[in-house]
Amino acid sequence: NAGVMQNPRHLVRRRGQEARLRCSPMKGHSHVYWYRQLPEEGLKFMVYLQKENIIDESGMPKERFSAEFPKEGPSILRIQQVVRGDSAAYFCASSSSLTGSYNEQFFGPGTRLTVL
């Protein structure tokens, strides 16, 4: 049973380009969470999605960032017009909780975004 998968593992973009990060949750999981980890800091919650719905995007910057979790396919975190400050590790986690509990999340390996 494959765990949470993220790709690419490493992504390099120049300022102004777009970055697309993908997350395939564990089989049977319908809840996806995106986190950002800046160097030397803790994880920062960004967004919580269920299939076709954004449940909580309180941690997502209002501009340039968007997330989706379509009925079919992986969840996508999209960053438009990237800036150097977007360089970080982006983690996806998934859970199967029907109550929307944030516990029991299984983390993917992360995508390391570097903006030149």
Next chain:
Amino acid sequence: EDKVVQSPLSLVVHEGDTVTLNCSYEVTNFRSLLWYKQEKKAPTFLFMLTSSGIEKKSGRLSSILDKKELFSILNITATQTGDSAVYLCAVANYGQNFVFGPGTRLSVLP
């Protein structure tokens, strides 16, 4: 392949008990080990450890790293119901790649 193992995976104690959570790892180019507490939303950062044998302490929580034996422990003394959470261990290497363990679910009963 880099790996982080935590034990136990779940633990039930009563208020006032002391608990020890374990984290062992195999990581290339180890840089640091981090502990998080996850309750409702995002994991809350607890400690970052980089040097062996130096205990980090915050209130009733403390943690220490053994880089020779490749493990860390997180101690919680005089547990309270508010300590109930999932405790995550993560290891970072010099490429800033993080690997998370599966977590230990701690339940503290009144």
